[in-house]
Amino acid sequence: MLSVQVFPTLNEAAGHLSGGAVYLAGGTLVMRRVNYGAAGLSGLVRATDPTIRSITAAGGGVRIGAGATMADVIAAPETAGLAVAAHSVGGPAIRNMATVGGNLFAPHPYGDFATALLALDARVEWADGRSEPMDSFLAGRANASGLVAAVTVPRVSGSEFRFRKMVRSKPAGASLVSIAVWLPGGRTQNCRIAFGAMGPTPLRAKAAEAALDGARLDTEGIQPALQACLQGLAPVDDPLASAWYRAEVAPIQLARLLLDQGGYEWPRHQ
Amino acid sequence: MAKTPVSFTLNDAETAVFVDGGANLLDVLRRGVGDLSPKIGCAQGTCGSCTVLIDGKPHLSCLTLAETIEGRRVETTGGLANGPDLHALQTAFMEGFAAQCGYCTAGMLMAAKALLDRNANPSRDEVIEAISGNLCRCTGYEPIVNAILAAAARQQGRAIV
Numbered sequence: 001m002l003s004v005q006v007f008p009t010l011n012e013a014a015g016h017l018s019g020g021a022v023y024l025a026g027g028t029l030v031m032r033r034v035n036y037g038a039a040g041l042s043g044l045v046r047a048t049d050p051t052i053r054s055i056t057a058a059g060g061g062v063r064i065g066a067g068a069t070m071a072d073v074i075a076a077p078e079t080a081g082l083a084v085a086a087h088s089v090g091g092p093a094i095r096n097m098a099t100v101g102g103n104l105f106a107p108h109p110y111g112d113f114a115t116a117l118l119a120l121d122a123r124v125e126w127a128d129g130r131s132e133p134m135d136s137f138l139a140g141r142a143n144a145s146g147l148v149a150a151v152t153v154p155r156v157s158g159s160e161f162r163f164r165k166m167v168r169s170k171p172a173g174a175s176l177v178s179i180a181v182w183l184p185g186g187r188t189q190n191c192r193i194a195f196g197a198m199g200p201t202p203l204r205a206k207a208a209e210a211a212l213d214g215a216r217l218d219t220e221g222i223q224p225a226l227q228a229c230l231q232g233l234a235p236v237d238d239p240l241a242s243a244w245y246r247a248e249v250a251p252i253q254l255a256r257l258l259l260d261q262g263g264y265e266w267p268r269h270q
Numbered sequence: 271m272a273k274t275p276v277s278f279t280l281n282d283a284e285t286a287v288f289v290d291g292g293a294n295l296l297d298v299l300r301r302g303v304g305d306l307s308p309k310i311g312c313a314q315g316t317c318g319s320c321t322v323l324i325d326g327k328p329h330l331s332c333l334t335l336a337e338t339i340e341g342r343r344v345e346t347t348g349g350l351a352n353g354p355d356l357h358a359l360q361t362a363f364m365e366g367f368a369a370q371c372g373y374c375t376a377g378m379l380m381a382a383k384a385l386l387d388r389n390a391n392p393s394r395d396e397v398i399e400a401i402s403g404n405l406c407r408c409t410g411y412e413p414i415v416n417a418i419l420a421a422a423a424r425q426q427g428r429a430i431v
Binding site for chain 1: 274290291292294313314315318321324327328329330332333334335337338381384398399400401402403404
């Protein structure tokens with residue numbers, strides 16, 4: 001039996017995360033651990049503040065509360081451009097439960113929404129007021145302490161943000177590779193390319209970004225980016241796919257995404 | 271350690287139960303309340319056999335901390351039939367042989383009910399999407415998809431094609 005502590009705010013909850021107590025949001029990661037023996041867990045901590053899951057316009061961007069579910073992201077007009085990434089997570093029941101904050105910490109091969117946030121240069125806001133860019137958050141997340149309160153992303157249209165996830169079973173399955181590309185203003189200048197399930201955390205393909213910067217989005221124009229896209233990635237073998245297979249298909253999937261060659265369309269609506 | 275009292279609506283009946291710290295909703299429904307209709311499959315959110323509706327939306331009861339459903343409305347397969355009258359989905363599953371071993375059926379029915387409650391006339395792709403979180407290892411899914419479409423038609427009084 002575990003102790004469950006409930007607090008009105010995230011800040012108060014954050015103060016009680018020590019000695020093996022973990023924060024419970026949607027439950028899709030933490031309750032798995034609880035159901036399988038709760039090794040290393042001494043208790044659960046929750047917060048009831050309803051604003052944790054709000055999605056609001058903030059400056060030129062959108063602030064997504066860490067408690068917003070994938071279904072909330074799909075439903076909110078402010079995050080319409082991100083719906084494709086939220087929709088790739090699980091089936092309908094998982095999307096009603098799994099939160100944005102949880103996805104930031106989801107281990108391989110999960111974390112497709114975090115991959116999208118990485119490509120959008122999201123800013124991660126901690127409950128204690130600290131904030132940091134998504135890539136530094138991911139680099140340090142294994143040793144992070146505290147609670148994430150929200151992420152802030154630019155408001156993007158469908159043509160600026162592209163997302164693709166390769167799975168064994170459609171429409172729901174865990175990633176073999178997921179790819180998110182941000183083309184600010186629809187152009188390749190200052191583009192961002194992020195891969196999910198190609199390393200211990202979602203990773204940016206910075207060499208490919210540099211190679212694509214200013215290039216044309218046609219078969220020849222994207223070749224340098226395709227050749228560079230595996231630099232810095234660290235795919236592993238898992239029961240879904242080998243590292244070799246992932247490295248073979250990642251450039252092919254990136255090409256299809258950049259050339260807008262369709263493939264499987266994740267439904268836009270819940 | 272003290273138990274936590276939780277009260278909620280289960281299939282339109284006011285229900286109150288004491289839960290242990292960390293108990294999931296599935297265990298509380300089956301052992302605490304005695305509703306054996308949701309099934310224990312993987313206990314990790316992969317199979318969907320424990321799917322129930324919370325406030326009308328599908329959730330995985332094995333991954334839901336029981337005390338978070340205080341004051342909420344829970345629906346399970348146990349509440350689908352109205353006395354001796356089966357729900358259109360149950361009838362369609364029977365007539366269409368949409369269950370073989372039957373283990374996934376309770377979760378499939380609830381995922382399908384969530385769809386039909388908000389979309390009375392779904393397309394085939396919408397049905398496939400609605401049950402995409404529910405695994406079936408027997409049927410190959412086609413009889414299940416056909417049964418859900420047939421139930422939608424039956425509910426609307428349309429001819430079943």
